[in-house]
Amino acid sequence: MYAQLVKSEGSKSREEMTPQELAFQERIDRGEKIEPKEWMPEGYRKTLIRQMGQHAHSEIVGQLPEGNWITRAPTLERKAILLAKVQDEAGHGLYLYSAAETLGVTRDELMEKLHSGNMKYSSIFNYPTLTWADMGAVGWLVDGAAIMNQVPLQRTSYGPYSRAMIRICKEESFHQRQGYDIMMKMCAGSPEQKAMAQDALNRFWYPALMMFGPSDKDSVHSAQSMAWKIKMNTNDELRQKFVDQTVPQAKYLGLTVPDDNLVWNEEKGGYDFSEPDWSEFFAVIAGNGPCNAERLGARIKAWDDGAWFRDGLMAHAEKAASRRIAAE
Amino acid sequence: MSGALEAVDRAVFAEWLQRIGDNVLILGHRVSEWCGHGPALEEDIALSNQALDLIGQCQLWLGLAAEVEGKGRTADALAFLRDAGAFRNLLLVERPNGDFGQTLMRQFLFDAFHIELLRALKASSDPRVAEIAAKAEKEVAYHLERSADLVVRLGDGTTESHARMQKALDLLFPYTGEMFADDATDRAMAEAGIAVLPSSLKAGWDRTIADVLAEATLTHPGEVWQHGVKGTGGKTGVHSEYLGFILAEMQFLQRAYPGASW
């Protein structure tokens, strides 16, 4: 998802827990929210920082593939909608960095980890947006997958994270709708437009499935995160839900999901479908996706080019403060 | 049909509306180029929001321009299907973004003019113009507050931020004269009571600029050569090389797939 392969710290059985750890786990089991000033195991704090940081980074790196088409949007209305959408993503980044800061890490520290490659962002944003239909596919599939994951996270155990998710989810459904609306327009349009829409689905289908992370059998860090209610569902559960929701939407558009093995399974009440190519997923995560260098490069450039600006504001604030003191 | 419409030639009225609509369209385009690349997350959000305001205003101004023109065109047709020579925006708004200081200075110089213009247009004899101006004024008041504040803080920040802001000011100031140069279109619109003469906005702008630059510890460039003030500037369709590239990008889909609906 926006947080893939988040390494979870330690996994203890109840017998191994200290009384304090046990009391903490019981609070979570009762559905209580953990607030910033309260005691928490170091592993819980560290895992949350990783997950929320990765989620925040995904929001801001996620501005780039869609930002790529703002200046080329085909109508004034579409331009305005896309601008509003990408602006929302920056806002999501801001909520999440602020929520992460309650755990004792600064936004600058998190940024530094993103830039040095020590923290990741979602693999999906390392794919290029090649046509206008990609704006449709990204809203429909990428925001759609994000919603799958973020709706349950509204109930996550950490208070500030849960509240950030509640705010974010309100906006995500607008994102998905605007994406699907672009797809509807393209599919009802000229043959070239419909072909663009199909091509966008072909390119984004498997990368969207990868957003949920590796298959449960290979997902080593899930158990502890689920016990802590930092992760609410397994990767495969969410992926199945996503496929079941998305396939009928593709049919409604008159588009073909690029999977010959896609078939309704009456018994499980869901679709059987092909797994993405996991070697590609791990290659993208390792930095070898089609746009990794551009995406991270753009973030680093923005940060470096902005240094004089941030320093200037800081210097002015200091001057203003000392003038105030002198005047008193 | 309103009295104002009869008071001035439709073509002149539409031309004048395109000047305002094109200013916000092209500036909105430039500002939107920052989306995802801002120097801080808060700035990124503020810039996108500003671009969004400007594109929204463009829809209203160009929508009215198309209506007044009465040839069945739409705001989108004006934005996406005119060539550079038919655009009427000021040279200032098509200047490249440069560093963030140049983007900010361009915004400040324009905002200070834009607010004077909109305040004057609230008293327009044409109620449609007055209505759009009133709506836009609220947004632009905020744009100016923000750009003036940042100009002050960066002008009076570090040695480097001061130098960058002074350079941006010196670079862009020669494009400000065009905002206040009256021509036949402006005079016809002012006579009809729909608009005011651009030259009448200069005193208010001068005050804002002088106050903010002083607080920012920046040096006013004074009397310098001004581009586009002798009837051959953006307002009459004589642009810089930059506009062609802006349009090549902006109009790409409409040009590549004529008649498609999006």
Ligand SMILES: [Fe+2]
């Ligand atoms: Fe988001």
Ligand SMILES: [Fe+2]
């Ligand atoms: Fe998200």
Ligand SMILES: [Fe+2]
């Ligand atoms: Fe979103």
